[in-house]
Amino acid sequence: MAHSDDTSEDVRVLVEALYPQLRMIAGALSSRFGSPETLRSTALISEVFLKLRRSPRFADEQHFLRTAARAMRQVLVNHARSRVAQRRGGGAVVLPLDDDVPVFWQSDAELIALDDALGALEGMDARLAAVVECRFFGGYDDQETGRLLGLTDRTVRRDWVKARALLRTLLEDGELPGAE
Amino acid sequence: MNQNWPRLSALIDEAMELPLIEQRAFVAAQTDGDPDFQAAAFHFIDSLHSGLTGFMRTGAMGTDAPDRPAPLGEGERIGVWAIKSLIGEGGMGRVYAVERVEGGFTQAGALKLNDALPGTDLLVMTQERQVLADLDHPSIARILDGGGLPDGSSWMVMERIDGPTIDRWCADHKLGLEDRVKLVLAAADGLAQAHARLVLHRDLKPSNILVDPMGQPRLIDFGIARRIGSLEAAGPERLSLAYAAPELVEGLSVGPASDVYGMAQVLHELLTGHPAARRSGLPAGIASAVDGEAPVAINRAALLPDIARGAPSALLDDVAAVLSLALRSDPAARYPTIDAFASDLRRALAGRAVEARADEPGYRFRRWLMRFKWPVAGAAAIALSLTGGLGAALWQAREAKAARDAAVVEADRTEAVRQSLFLVLGESTEAAGPDGTRKDVLDRASERLTREFARDPAQYAPVLKALGELYFHSNDYPGAIGLLKPVASLPLAPTTAPTTKVPPEVIAEAKVDLAQVYLRTGEPEQARAMLTAAQAFWASDPARWQSDMIESRLAEAQIVRDLDKDPPRAAAILRRALADRIAMSGPANRDVAIFQNNLGNVLSAMGLHDEAAASFRQAQATWAAIGASETPDAMNTLNNLAASEVLAGRPKAAVPQFAEAVRLRRALFGPSAALAALINNNAKALLLSSDAAQALPLAREATAMARDFAGEGSMLHAASAAGLSEALLATGQAKDALATAQSGHRAALQTSGAGTPPEIVALIALARANAATGSQDAARSQLANAQKGVAAMGPGGARLNDAIRDIRQRYKL
Numbered sequence: 001m002a003h004s005d006d007t008s009e010d011v012r013v014l015v016e017a018l019y020p021q022l023r024m025i026a027g028a029l030s031s032r033f034g035s036p037e038t039l040r041s042t043a044l045i046s047e048v049f050l051k052l053r054r055s056p057r058f059a060d061e062q063h064f065l066r067t068a069a070r071a072m073r074q075v076l077v078n079h080a081r082s083r084v085a086q087r088r089g090g091g092a093v094v095l096p097l098d099d100d101v102p103v104f105w106q107s108d109a110e111l112i113a114l115d116d117a118l119g120a121l122e123g124m125d126a127r128l129a130a131v132v133e134c135r136f137f138g139g140y141d142d143q144e145t146g147r148l149l150g151l152t153d154r155t156v157r158r159d160w161v162k163a164r165a166l167l168r169t170l171l172e173d174g175e176l177p178g179a180e
Numbered sequence: 181m182n183q184n185w186p187r188l189s190a191l192i193d194e195a196m197e198l199p200l201i202e203q204r205a206f207v208a209a210q211t212d213g214d215p216d217f218q219a220a221a222f223h224f225i226d227s228l229h230s231g232l233t234g235f236m237r238t239g240a241m242g243t244d245a246p247d248r249p250a251p252l253g254e255g256e257r258i259g260v261w262a263i264k265s266l267i268g269e270g271g272m273g274r275v276y277a278v279e280r281v282e283g284g285f286t287q288a289g290a291l292k293l294n295d296a297l298p299g300t301d302l303l304v305m306t307q308e309r310q311v312l313a314d315l316d317h318p319s320i321a322r323i324l325d326g327g328g329l330p331d332g333s334s335w336m337v338m339e340r341i342d343g344p345t346i347d348r349w350c351a352d353h354k355l356g357l358e359d360r361v362k363l364v365l366a367a368a369d370g371l372a373q374a375h376a377r378l379v380l381h382r383d384l385k386p387s388n389i390l391v392d393p394m395g396q397p398r399l400i401d402f403g404i405a406r407r408i409g410s411l412e413a414a415g416p417e418r419l420s421l422a423y424a425a426p427e428l429v430e431g432l433s434v435g436p437a438s439d440v441y442g443m444a445q446v447l448h449e450l451l452t453g454h455p456a457a458r459r460s461g462l463p464a465g466i467a468s469a470v471d472g473e474a475p476v477a478i479n480r481a482a483l484l485p486d487i488a489r490g491a492p493s494a495l496l497d498d499v500a501a502v503l504s505l506a507l508r509s510d511p512a513a514r515y516p517t518i519d520a521f522a523s524d525l526r527r528a529l530a531g532r533a534v535e536a537r538a539d540e541p542g543y544r545f546r547r548w549l550m551r552f553k554w555p556v557a558g559a560a561a562i563a564l565s566l567t568g569g570l571g572a573a574l575w576q577a578r579e580a581k582a583a584r585d586a587a588v589v590e591a592d593r594t595e596a597v598r599q600s601l602f603l604v605l606g607e608s609t610e611a612a613g614p615d616g617t618r619k620d621v622l623d624r625a626s627e628r629l630t631r632e633f634a635r636d637p638a639q640y641a642p643v644l645k646a647l648g649e650l651y652f653h654s655n656d657y658p659g660a661i662g663l664l665k666p667v668a669s670l671p672l673a674p675t676t677a678p679t680t681k682v683p684p685e686v687i688a689e690a691k692v693d694l695a696q697v698y699l700r701t702g703e704p705e706q707a708r709a710m711l712t713a714a715q716a717f718w719a720s721d722p723a724r725w726q727s728d729m730i731e732s733r734l735a736e737a738q739i740v741r742d743l744d745k746d747p748p749r750a751a752a753i754l755r756r757a758l759a760d761r762i763a764m765s766g767p768a769n770r771d772v773a774i775f776q777n778n779l780g781n782v783l784s785a786m787g788l789h790d791e792a793a794a795s796f797r798q799a800q801a802t803w804a805a806i807g808a809s810e811t812p813d814a815m816n817t818l819n820n821l822a823a824s825e826v827l828a829g830r831p832k833a834a835v836p837q838f839a840e841a842v843r844l845r846r847a848l849f850g851p852s853a854a855l856a857a858l859i860n861n862n863a864k865a866l867l868l869s870s871d872a873a874q875a876l877p878l879a880r881e882a883t884a885m886a887r888d889f890a891g892e893g894s895m896l897h898a899a900s901a902a903g904l905s906e907a908l909l910a911t912g913q914a915k916d917a918l919a920t921a922q923s924g925h926r927a928a929l930q931t932s933g934a935g936t937p938p939e940i941v942a943l944i945a946l947a948r949a950n951a952a953t954g955s956q957d958a959a960r961s962q963l964a965n966a967q968k969g970v971a972a973m974g975p976g977g978a979r980l981n982d983a984i985r986d987i988r989q990r991y992k993l
Contacts, residue, residue, distance in 0.1 A: 124185050158196055162189070165227040 010067045011074060066148050069138030076137065077115040117170040121163065127151075128163040135160050184217060192224055252276060252293075258335055259327055261291055278337060280325075289324050289337040292401075312336075312402050315377060319370025321390070321400045341390040341398045349391035350450050350486075357451065357483075357491040361499060361525055362807075364447045367397040368522040371443060374402070375436050375518055382434065384442030385423040386449055422455045426509045437511040440521045444506035451499070452482045456507050478503060498528035501536040526810055626651075626663060633666060638681035641667045645690045652693065657701050658891070664694040668710060672717055688714040688728070695735050702895060702936065704743035711735050730764065731771070733757035734778055754779045770813075773802035777817045780824065789828035796821035815845050819858055822865065827979070831868035838862035853896060856885035860900045863907065872910030879904040883920075893931025898924055898938035902945030914953050921949040940969040944983050951991035960993050 122129040127149070134145040135156070146156045191210055195203045203225055211218035251274060256263045261278040267290060268275045278291040313323040326336040344352065346367070350360050367389050371381060381388075381402055388401045425441035427434050445455040478500040480488050502524045508514045515521040524534045629647055633640040648663035667690035670682055691714040698707035715732055718725035734757070737750040758775040765771060780795035796817050803814040822837035842858045860882035866875035883900040891897065901924030908917035925942035933939065943966045951959035963984050970980045987993065 125189065158193065161196070161228055162192060165224060169223075169227050 010063075011071045062148055065138065065140065065144070066134070069133045069140070069148075072139075073115070073118075073133055073137040077111060081112055113171055114167065117167050120170060121166055124166075125163075128159050128166065131156055131159040132163045132167070184220070188217070188221060188224065191221055192228075195225060196228070258291060258293070258329070259325060259337075261289060261325065261337055263291070277340060287324070288340045290321075290340040290400075291335055291337045293335045294333055312379065315370075315374055315379065315402075317370040317373040318396055319367050319399055320374065320402075321398045338400065339398075341392050341400065343390045343392045343398075345387050346389040346391055346397055346446065347386040347450055351484075354486045357487045357495060357499070358529060360450045360487065361447065361529060363391070363397055364443065364450065365522055365525055367399060367446075368443055368518050368525075370397075370399050371439055372518045372522065374399075375439070380434065380436065381439050381442065382428060383424070384439060384446055385455075386446055389446060423449075425511065427511050435511065436517050437514045440506050440515050440518055441511075443518060443521065444503050447499075448478070448503055448507070451478060451484065451487065453484050456503070494531065495528055498534045498537065499525065502528055502534055505536040523810075529807075530810060532810075623659075626659065630663070630666070637670070641670070641682040641690070642686050645686060645693065648690070649693060652697055657697050660697045661694065661701075664690050664697065668694045672713055684717060685725075685728075688717045692728075692732050692735060695739075699735060699738050699742065702938070704739050707735065708739050708743060711739060727764065730757050730760050733760075734774070737778065751779065768802065768805045770806060770808065773799045773806070773808070773817070774813060776802060777813070777820060780817075780820055784820070784824055784827060789824050793821060793824040793828070796824060810844060815841050815858075816854070818844075819861060823861060826861075826865050826868060831865045834865040835862070835869055835871075838865050851885050851888070853886065856882050856900060857896055859885065860896070860903055863903050867903065867906055867910065872907050875903075876907040876911055879907040883924075891931065893927035893929075893938060895938045895941070898928040898942045901927075902941050905945045905949050909949065909952050914949070918949040918953050921946040935969045935972070940966050940980060943969075944980060944987070947984075948987050948991075951987060951993060956991070956993060959987070959991065963987060963993065 118129055118132055121132070130149055131145060131151075134140045134148055135142075138145070140148065142153045142156045142160070145151070145160075146153050149156070151159070191207065194210075195206050198206055204222065207221045207225055208218065211221050251266050252258075252263045254263055254265060258278070260280050260282065262281065264277040264279055266274060267277050274293050276291045276293065278289045280287045280289065313326075316322065321339045321341055324337045324339065326334070328334045343349065346363060349355075350363065353359075355363070371384075374381065379402065381399065383401065384399075388399065390398050390400055392398055423442050423445040425434070425438040428438055448454075448456045478496070480491065480493075480496065483491060483496075502521070505524075506514055506521050515524065520535075524536055527534045625647060629640060629644050633644045644663050645667050648660045648667075651657075651660035651663060667682070667687060670687045670690075672684055672687045672691070691710040695707040695710035695714070698704065698710065711732060715729065715736075718729045718732070722729065733753050737753040737757075740746050740753060741750040754775060758772070758779060761769070761771050761775055776795050776799035780792045780799065784792035799817045800809075800814070800821065803809050803811070803817060808814055818837060818841040822834040822841065825831070825834035825837065838858065838861050842855070842862050845852075845855050845858055859878050863875040863878035863882055866872070866878065879900065883897065883904045886894065886897040886900040901920055905917045905921040905924065908914070908920060921942070925939070925946045928936070928938040928942040931938070943962050947959040947962035947966065950956075950962065967981070967984055970984070
C-alpha cells in the first residue's frame with residue numbers, strides 16, 4: 001500500500017473527482033436503494049475510476065480501490081455534514097453544496113454518527129475499520145475486500161460481523177463493549 | 181482506549197468458529213473468574229446474533245427509501261390489471277403478479293411499476309413500449325399492456341414466465357456444456373430478432389433470462405432497452421456492472437456488440453458460476469475495462485462441477501475462444517452482431533472451425549479432421565455425408581435395430597478404422613509439413629494406404645474405403661475412385677466361401693460408395709453394376725442389412741432417373757424408401773431429411789416444381805428440427821429449394837437464397853466443387869433476373885473453382901463456363917464470350933466425349949456465342965446437333981431445349 005501522506009493526497013484527488021459524479025447520478029442512485037444486485041458505491045467508483053484510470057497516480061488498481069473506499073466515505077460524510085450545517089444555517093461547510101443533492105443515507109445525522117463511531121473503531125481496531133470502509137463505503141464484496149487488505153475471505157466475513165456488532169453497540173449505547 | 185479489546189476480540193474469534201448454541205458455554209468457560217470481562221463478552225456475543233441482519237447491509241439498505249410509496253395491496257388495480265402479490269423489488273421499481281379477468285377468461289401477467297423519475301416523457305415511454313410490444317419471438321416475453329400514472333410513474337405488463345432463471349434452471353437440470361450453449365443460443369435467437377427491430381436489451385444477465393416449463397428461455401426486462409440510434413447514456417447506476425459491456429459503463433455509444441458482451445457474460449456464468457473478469461478481485465466493471473484484452477481463461481478446472489466431467493475438450497476450447505472474442509473490451513473487436521456470435525457457437529457445437537480461432541495455425545485443418553471422429557448413433561463410427569450437386573447419400577454408423585451383432589462388429593471395426601485412419605492422417609500431416617494443404621495430406625495418406633492394402637488386404641480394406649469416402653466428401657471423384665476401386669473389385673459372393681479375408685459387408689459398402697461416385701462422374705452404367713452387386717449381397721440377409729438396403733434406394737432412384745430416364749419410378753422408389761426410413765427411425769432423423777431432399781430432386785426432374793419445393797421445405801424443417809441447418813446437406817437443400825424457384829420461373833426469388841447458401845458454404849467449408857456449383861447457380865439466377873453485371877464475377881469464380889475441384893470438362897465446369905460465356909455476352913464482351921465458350925466446349929469434348937450432357941451444354945453455349953458474333957451458320961448447325969443430343973437425354977433435357985429455342989428466337993436462326 002502507498003505511504004500515508006501519498007494516500008491522503010490521493011483521497012483529496014478522488015474526493016474532487018467523485019463529488020461531481022455523485023451529484024450527477026445521485027437522483028438515480030437514491031431510488032436504487034434496495035436493489036440486492038446493485039452496489040451503489042461500486043457503480044460510482046467504477047465510473048470515477050474509468051475517468052481516472054489513465055492517471056499515473058492510480059495505475060495500481062488495488063491502491064485506487066483502497067483509496068476510493070476512503071474517498072467515498074469522505075464524500076458521503078462531508079455531504080451529510082454540510083447538509084446538516086446548511087439546515088442549521090451555519091457550521092463548517094466542507095464542500096459547496098446545492099439544494100438538489102438528495103439524501104444518501106436514511107438521515108444525515110445517522111451517517112455522521114456512523115462516521116464518528118467508525119472513527120472510534122479505528123482507534124480500537126484499525127483492521128475492522130478498514131473492512132468497514134471497503135465493504136460499506138467501497139461497496140466491495142468479501143473477496144475484493146480481502147484482496148485489498150491482504151485478508152482471507154473468511155477473516156473478512158468474520159471481521160465484518162464483528163465490526164457491525166461493535167458499531168451498532170456504539171451507536172445505541174454510546175460506548176464500546178469491554179470498556180471498564 | 182480499550183485495553184481489553186485485543187483479548188476480547190481473540191475470544192470472540194474463537195467463539196465464532198463454534199456452532200451457535202455452543203458459543204455461550206465456550207465464552208463462559210474461558211472467562212470464568214472474571215465477571216466484568218465475562219459480561220462484556222456475553223454482551224458482544226449476543227449483539228452478533230440479534231438484529232444485525234439489516235444493519236449496514238450493502239445493497240439491502242434503504243428499502244424504505246422515502247420517495248417510494250408503500251406497495252400496492254392485493255386487489256388494487258392498475259388499468260385492467262388486478263394486483264395479486266408483490267413478486268420483487270428492484271432499483272427502478274416493483275414487480276407485481278397481476279391478473280386480468282375479462283370476458284370469462286383470466287390472463288396472468290407480471291406488472292412492472294417504475295418509480296416516477298423526474299423529466300420522464302410519457303410519450304417517449306409509450307413509443308418505447310410500442311417497439312417492445314412489436315417484438316414477437318418465442319424467446320422474448322411479450323409485452324401485454326402498459327401506461328402511465330398521474331404521478332409520473334409508468335407501468336408495463338408482460339407475460340408472466342412460470343420458471344426459474346437460466347442459471348438456476350441449468351443447475352436444477354444438471355445440464356452439460358453442450359446443452360447450456362444451446363440454451364444461450366435459443367435466447368440469442370430472440371435477441372437477434374430484437375436487434376433486427378433496432379432494439380437493444382442492454383441489461384443481459386442470468387436473472388433477466390427465465391426458462392419456461394417447456395425449456396424455452398425467455399428474455400425479460402427490456403427495461404433499459406433503447407432503440408438503436410436513439411441512445412442516450414443511461415449511466416452505470418442502472419446496469420448490472422458484472423455483466424455490462426465497458427462501453428455501457430463508460431457511457432459511450434453502444435450497439436449490438438454491447439449485447440453480444442452481455443450474452444457472452446451470461447454463458448460465462450452458466451459455465452463457470454460467475455461472469456468473466458472476477459478473477460482479479462476487482463469489481464467486474466472495472467476489471468473488464470482494465471484488462472479486458474487478456475483472453476478469457478476458461479479451462480476444465482474453471483467449469484462448474486456439473487459440466488466439467490462430460491465436457492469434450494475440443495468443444496470447451498472452441499467455446500472459450502468464442503467467449504474470449506465476445507468479451508473483448510473494445511466493441512469493435514467483438515463479434516459485430518449477436519448472429520455472428522451465435523453462428524460461431526453453432527460451429528463449435530458442430531465441431532466445425534470457429535471464426536474466433538481462425539488465426540491459429542493449423543486450427544482449421546485439425547477441426548476438419550475432428551469432424552470425422554464423432555461417435556454417431558451409439559457406435560463410434562466415421563460419420564460421413566456424401567453430398568454434392570443435386571443428390572445426397574449418407575454413410576454413417578448402421579443402426580442396430582435389426583442387427584445387434586452386426587452393429588457390435590461394425591462398431592469395433594469402425595473404431596479400429598478410425599484409429600488407423602487417424603494414425604495415417606496424423607503422420608501424413610506431419611510429413612506434409614506446416615504448409616501442406618489438405619490435399620497434400622490426403623494424397624500422402626492415399627499413397628501409403630494403397631501400399632499397405634496390397635500387403636494386407638483384410639486389415640487395410642476398411643481403412644482404404646474410409647479414406648475413399650473422405651475424398652468423396654471433398655468432391656475429389658478421381659481420388660475417391662482410385663481408393664474405392666481396389667476394395668470394390670474384390671469378389672463378393674454371398675453364397676460361396678469368401679476368397680479373401682476382407683469382410684463381405686466392407687466390399688458391399690465400397691461398391692455402393694463407388695456407385696455414388698460414378699453417379700457424380702456421369703457414369704450411371706458403372707454405378708448400376710456396383711449397386712446391383714451390393715444389393716444382391718444385402719438381399720441374402722434382408723433383416724440384417726435393412727438399413728443398408730434402404731439407404732441404397734437413394735442411389736438406385738438416381739440411377740433409374742439418370743439411366744432409365746424414368747422419374748416416376750424413381751419417385752416411387754424414394755417414397756417407399758422414405759416410408760421405410762421413417763418407420764425405422766421416426767420422423768426427426770437425418771436420413772429422413774436426405775430422403776425428402778432427394779424426393780424433391782426427382783420431382784424437380786419431372787417438372788413438378790411446386791411439389792419439389794414443398795419437399796425441399798419439408799427437408800429444411802427436418803434439418804432445423806435436428807439442429808443441422810448449417811451442415812452441407814442442409815445447404816444442398818437450400819440450394820435445391822432455390823433451384824426449384826428458378827425452374828418454376830421465379831429467378832428473382834432464388835437470388836437471395838443462393839446468395840445465403842453461398843455465404844454459409846464459403847464461410848464454413850471454403851472452396852470446393854459444391855461451392856462452385858452453388859456460385860454457378862447464383863450467377864444463373866442473376867442472369868435470368870437480367871442482372872448480368874452482378875452475375876459476371878460470380879460466373880468467373882465458379883468456372884475457375886469448378887475446373888480446380890471438379891476437373892476440366894466435367895459437367896460442373898462445362899455448365900459454369902457456359903454461364904460465364906453468357907454473362908460476358910450480356911455485358912457486351914462478345915469476343916471473350918466466344919473464347920470462353922470455345923475452350924469450355926473443347927474441354928468437355930475431350931474429357932466427357934461427344935453427345936454427353938457436358939458436351940451438349942458447352943455446345944449450346946458455343947452456338948449462342950457464335951450467333952452473337954455473326955457466325956450464324958455455325959450456330960445453326962451446332963444447335964441442331966445439340967438438339968439431337970438433348971432428345972436422347974429424355975425429360976431431363978427439357979431445360980436445354982428451352983435454351984436452344986430461346987437462342988433461335990433471339991438471333992433469328
